[in-house]
Amino acid sequence: METAAGVEACLPIRSDMDLVWVRQHVRQAAAQLGFGLVDQTKLVTAASELARNTLVHGGGGRMEAAHVVRGRVNGLRLAFADDGPGIPDLDRALTDGYTSGDGLGMGLGGARRLVHEFAIDSAPGAGTTVTVTSWAVRPPHPREVV
Ligand SMILES: Nc1ncnc2c1ncn2[C@@H]1O[C@H](COP(=O)(O)OP(=O)(O)OP(=O)(O)O)[C@@H](O)[C@H]1O
Ligand SMILES: [Mg+2]
Numbered sequence: 001m002e003t004a005a006g007v008e009a010c011l012p013i014r015s016d017m018d019l020v021w022v023r024q025h026v027r028q029a030a031a032q033l034g035f036g037l038v039d040q041t042k043l044v045t046a047a048s049e050l051a052r053n054t055l056v057h058g059g060g061g062r063m064e065a066a067h068v069v070r071g072r073v074n075g076l077r078l079a080f081a082d083d084g085p086g087i088p089d090l091d092r093a094l095t096d097g098y099t100s101g102d103g104l105g106m107g108l109g110g111a112r113r114l115v116h117e118f119a120i121d122s123a124p125g126a127g128t129t130v131t132v133t134s135w136a137v138r139p140p141h142p143r144e145v146v
Helices: 016-032 037-056 090-094 107-114
Strands: 002-004 009-013 061-070 073-082 117-122 128-135
Touching: 009 016, 009 037, 016 037, 016 061, 016 073, 037 061, 037 073, 037 107, 037 128, 090 107, 107 128
Parallel strands: none
Antiparallel strands: 002 061, 009 061, 061 073, 073 128, 117 128
C-alpha cells in the first residue's frame, strides 16, 4: 500500500531563478529521503527539464513535491503543473528530437527515462501536469546481509 507522508511543498515556476530553487529543493528533499547521489542527480535532472517545460511551453506554473511511502520505501513525487496551451499530441511530444520550439526535443523523453514513474495529464487549452515519482531503493548495507 502507498501512503502520503507529508513534506509537501509548492514552488512557483515563473523565472529562471525559480528553476534554481526547484533544483535545490529536489536535491535536498531526495537526499533527506535517503536517495543516493546518483539517484538524486537523476531526479534533479528530470525535474530541471520538466520545470523548464512548465516555464517555456506552459507559460509558468508550479511544482508540488510530496513524500510518499510504499511499504518501507520512501519516494519523492513531483507534479509540474501549468495552465498553458496543453500538449495536443503526447506521443509526438515524447519522441526524442521533437520540439515545437527551438529546443533539442530531448527534455520530456529524457525525463521519463530518469524516473521510476511518469504520467502526463494534458489537453489542448486545458494546461499540462506532468507527475513523476522515484523511489529511494538502496542496496542493503553489508552489515545487514546475512
Ligand atoms: N508544459 C508544456 N506545455 C505545453 N507543451 C509542452 C509542455 N512540455 C512539453 N511540451 C511540448 O513537448 C515538446 C517536447 O518537449 P521537450 O522537453 O522534449 O523538448 P523541448 O522543450 O522543445 O526542447 P528541450 O530539449 O530543450 O527540452 C515541446 O517542444 C512542446 O511542444
Ligand atoms: Mg524541454
